[in-house]
Amino acid sequence: MDARTQEFLxxxxxxxxxEATDWLPDEYRQxxxxxxxxxxxxxxxxxxxxxxxxxxxxxxQRKLALTAKVQDEVGHAQLIYRVAxxxxxxxxxxxxxxxxxxxxxxxxxxxxxxxxxxxxVIAWLVDAAAIISQKALLKCSYAPYARIMKKICWEExxxxxxxxxxxxxxxxxxxxxxxxxxxxxxxxxxxxMQFHGxxxxxxxxxxxxxxxxxxxNEEARQQFLEGYVPQIRELGLTVxxxxxxxxxEGVWEYSEPDWDELRSVVTGHGPRSQDRLAFRARYxxxxxxxRDTVLAA
Amino acid sequence: xxxEVFRQEKKGQPFTHAGSVVAxxxxxxxxxxxxxxxxxxxxxALWLVPxxxxxxxxxxxxxxxxxxxxxxxxxxxxxxxxARERAGTTPT
Amino acid sequence: MSARxxxxxxxxxxxxxxxxxxxxxxxxxxxxEEDVAFSSIAQxxxxxxxxxxxxxxxxxxxxxxxxxxxxxxxxxxxxxxxELRLMDWAHTIARRYLYEEADRVRLDALKASDDAELxxxxxxxxxxxxxxxxxxxxxxxxLRDESRFRDAVDELWPYALGMLEPVQRPELGRRVGLELxxxxxxxxxxxxxxxxxxEMTEVRRSAPGxxx
Numbered sequence: 001m002d003a004r005t006q007e008f009l010x011x012x013x014x015x016x017x018x019e020a021t022d023w024l025p026d027e028y029r030q031x032x033x034x035x036x037x038x039x040x041x042x043x044x045x046x047x048x049x050x051x052x053x054x055x056x057x058x059x060x061q062r063k064l065a066l067t068a069k070v071q072d073e074v075g076h077a078q079l080i081y082r083v084a085x086x087x088x089x090x091x092x093x094x095x096x097x098x099x100x101x102x103x104x105x106x107x108x109x110x111x112x113x114x115x116x117x118x119x120x121v122i123a124w125l126v127d128a129a130a131i132i133s134q135k136a137l138l139k140c141s142y143a144p145y146a147r148i149m150k151k152i153c154w155e156e157x158x159x160x161x162x163x164x165x166x167x168x169x170x171x172x173x174x175x176x177x178x179x180x181x182x183x184x185x186x187x188x189x190x191x192x193m194q195f196h197g198x199x200x201x202x203x204x205x206x207x208x209x210x211x212x213x214x215x216x217n218e219e220a221r222q223q224f225l226e227g228y229v230p231q232i233r234e235l236g237l238t239v240x241x242x243x244x245x246x247x248x249e250g251v252w253e254y255s256e257p258d259w260d261e262l263r264s265v266v267t268g269h270g271p272r273s274q275d276r277l278a279f280r281a282r283y284x285x286x287x288x289x290x291r292d293t294v295l296a297a
Numbered sequence: 298x299x300x301e302v303f304r305q306e307k308k309g310q311p312f313t314h315a316g317s318v319v320a321x322x323x324x325x326x327x328x329x330x331x332x333x334x335x336x337x338x339x340x341x342a343l344w345l346v347p348x349x350x351x352x353x354x355x356x357x358x359x360x361x362x363x364x365x366x367x368x369x370x371x372x373x374x375x376x377x378x379x380a381r382e383r384a385g386t387t388p389t
Numbered sequence: 390m391s392a393r394x395x396x397x398x399x400x401x402x403x404x405x406x407x408x409x410x411x412x413x414x415x416x417x418x419x420x421x422e423e424d425v426a427f428s429s430i431a432q433x434x435x436x437x438x439x440x441x442x443x444x445x446x447x448x449x450x451x452x453x454x455x456x457x458x459x460x461x462x463x464x465x466x467x468x469x470x471x472e473l474r475l476m477d478w479a480h481t482i483a484r485r486y487l488y489e490e491a492d493r494v495r496l497d498a499l500k501a502s503d504d505a506e507l508x509x510x511x512x513x514x515x516x517x518x519x520x521x522x523x524x525x526x527x528x529x530x531x532l533r534d535e536s537r538f539r540d541a542v543d544e545l546w547p548y549a550l551g552m553l554e555p556v557q558r559p560e561l562g563r564r565v566g567l568e569l570x571x572x573x574x575x576x577x578x579x580x581x582x583x584x585x586x587x588e589m590t591e592v593r594r595s596a597p598g599x600x601x
Contacts, residue, residue, distance in 0.1 A: 021355065047416035054412050058593035058601040059454045060439045063412075064432055068336075070415050071428035075333055078421035082317055091319070116592045116601070148316060155337075166601075173599050283417040287478050290419035294531045295321045318422050324527050328520075329422035332429045 012141035012211045019143050020086050028210050032142055033087050034103075035212055040080035041098045041105040043073050048276045049113045050122065058116065065162045069123060072155045079148040086144065092291075099281045101268045108191050110270025117180030120170060121188050123163025128228055129195045131156045132220050133213075141211040171235050185232065186240045193241075193254065194262040196220040225252035300326040301351055303344040304334050312344050393504065394445050395466065398456065399575070400495075401441035402467035403552065405457055406582070407488060408434030409589060410471060411481075419478055430485075430521055437514050444506060458593050462586045468575045470548035472582040482532055483541035486525040487549035487565065492518060494560050495553060547573045 001009070005025040008018075018024055024032070050070050057063035081091050097103035108126050113119070134153050140146040170177040202208040202216025215223075225244075229252070232239055243255040268274065300320055303312040315334055320326035326345045334340050381387045411431035418424035442453035449456070470488070475481050496518065499511035532538035542565075550558050550572035562569045592601070 021353065044416070044421075051412075051415045053592075054415060055409065055588050056592045058458070060435060060442075060457055062601055064435055064439075067412055067415065067428060067432050067435070071336075071425055071432070074416060074421055074424045074428070078318075078333065078425065079316055081421065082319070085319075086317075116595075147314075151315070169600055173601075174596055176596055177599060177601075280417070287419040290478050294535070295325075295420065319420070320422060321531075324523075325422075328524050328527060329426050331520075332426040333422065336425075336429055 009210070017141055017143040017146065029087065031206055031210060032212060033084055033089055035207060036080060036084045036087070036145060037089065037094055038104050038106070040077050040084060040094065041103055042109060043077035043080060045105040045109040045276060047073050048279060049109060050119070052113065053116065053119045062166070066119065069159050069162055072159065076152050076155070079152065083144050083148060095284060099277055099284070101277070104266050107194055107262055107265045107270070110265045110273045111191055112272050115180045115184060117170065117184035118188070120163055120166035120181060121184040123159050124167050125188065125192055125228060127156055127159045127163060129192055129224050131160065132223050133196065136213050136215040136220060139214045167235070171237070182237055185237055189240050190258060190261070193221070193257040194259070196224065198259050222252055225254070298322070299348040300330065300345045301348055302330050302334055303346065304340045305342045306340060308341050317348065391448065394448050397441050397445035399466040401438045401445065401456070402465045403471050404434045404441065405438035406467045406585065407471040408438060409585065410474065413476065414481065426524065430524065433517050433521065440510055444510065458590050462578065462583045465578070465582065466575070468548070468552045469573050469577070469579050470545070470552050472579045472585065473548065474581050479532065479535065479537040480541040480545070482525070482528045483538060483545050486529040487542065487545055488552070489518065489522045489525045490564050491549050491552045491561050493522065494557050494564070498557065547571060551575055
């Protein structure tokens with residue numbers, strides 16, 4: 001590592017932040033763009049499982065709340081892509097790389113949604129897992145990214161509220177509604193446990209080393225379990241892991257997540273990966289004329 | 298075109314940079330920025346500025362250490378201590 | 390059902406079904422910035438529908454959700470115009486543009502109504518529609534020279550006319566600069582409505598009377 005890069009590394013490890021116009025080491029810039037791009041892709045792809053349920057929402061209030069939530073996700077994608085664009089990667093290139101599979105998006109958005117129970121579980125638990133990761137970006141060494149996280153975290157807090165409300169309505173409703181919630185938790189638990197990534201020690205995680213993230217993967221997962229397992233259990237719902245328990249030292253132990261599944265899914269082999277990418281590609285292609293001609297400044 | 302968005306959260310507060318939108322002209326930037334930065338009623342007002350109109354200043358010359366222009370350029374504490382001693386008014 | 394309730398349901402159903410259609414663009418609009426803005430329009434429409442249903446519900450002794458979701462497809466009073474599935478941008482903007490123009494003619498009349506409640510709600514809706522109109526006009530201006538947009542406007546024109554009472558149609562023709570043609574009259578539904586209704590009410594029908 002050359003001296004200038006070493007100096008930059010020490011600077012960020014000491015809490016320093018960089019701006020878009022600052023000199024950035026190549027390695028840092030590359031890792032940063034890749035990380036930010038995956039985040040933007042995830043917000044954008046996350047829209048697809050949820051938008052089907054906007055159309056099927058069973059009350060006007062739920063329809064409005066879910067539309068607003070999904071609108072936020074699109075808004076987040078816009079905020080995050082803009083940061084990557086200002087780091088030099090054009091938006092249409094990022095969308096092309098998403099479609100081709102060259103760039104990735106988070107595991108949870110490769111799975112199907114089957115019932116209204118999924119709508120609640122996604123807003124309550126998947127968004128909770130995401131908000132933990134997002135809070136760890138509030139102090140990102142790259143300042144433009146850190147700054148947008150404030151708005152993102154603020155908006156995510158509404159999603160969790162909405163998710164919790166949907167879940168509570170169902171668990172206090174009919175037996176069938178309650179079963180929908182439990183069944184959704186049973187299906188989503190595996191992907192949720194994989195969500196924060198394998199437990200690589202944080203000093204071996206380049207994202208932490210460069211202070212792009214301020215916590216390691218396992219730390220994030222522990223925070224999720226600590227916050228949400230009690231919330232799940234207090235509603236009389238169960239977590240489908242017989243090995244899940246909290247030690248006396250306050251550490252959550254659990255069955256080893258299926259890391260092969262995670263690897264397979266994020267490389268585009270999830271149950272809905274290809275058809276969701278194809279859906280997105282179809283509309284991008286269909287409306288290309290709008291971007292190319294009408295919106296050219 | 299990129300339009301920088303500055304938002305004022307409440308009346309009387311300064312406008313702070315909130316992000317940017319890609320739009321072909323000011324009308325589209327208005328239609329889009331007002332939703333991205335105002336749909337939850339979170340902004341009192343927005344300023345939309347084409348990025349090209351923003352001139353950034355990031356470097357200053359400070360070769361001669363002109364301390365008199367900064368708070369740390371004054372050694373008030375020490376002189377006050379001496380003055381109080383002479384006047385016999387040093388607090389015990 | 391009183392003429393007033395029928396009128397309210399007509400207006401509410403138009404806004405609900407168009408809002409539902411517009412919400413189909415969530416996540417797939419031409420740009421991310423437009424996606425966010427378009428979603429607000431869809432939400433506003435659902436909000437208008439809700440307010441109109443609430444007025445009707447007070448009179449009919451029911452609630453807004455029941456009116457929005459628990460009627461059979463042939464009981465809806467929306468115009469065919471809003472039922473059409475138009476998943477391409479030229480048609481979508483053509484509909485937005487024509488709908489907003491027609492709605493303004495309609496709202497102007499309602500604001501002058503001696504029904505104070507309805508006039509008040511129409512004024513509120515109209516204030517929000519100002520932004521919808523700006524958006525539609527902005528896009529129509531950009532698409533003016535695109536033949537696919539002009540063709541879409543021509544194609545949808547008879548439907549737009551069908552949204553309004555015959556006496557209001559000449560005003561609409563004047564505002565958009567188009568000659569009057571035979572309207573696709575309100576009163577019969579497209580097969581698309583039944584398909585939309587199936588999807589829209591799927592979850593609700595799975596547990597009738599349940600709280601969601």
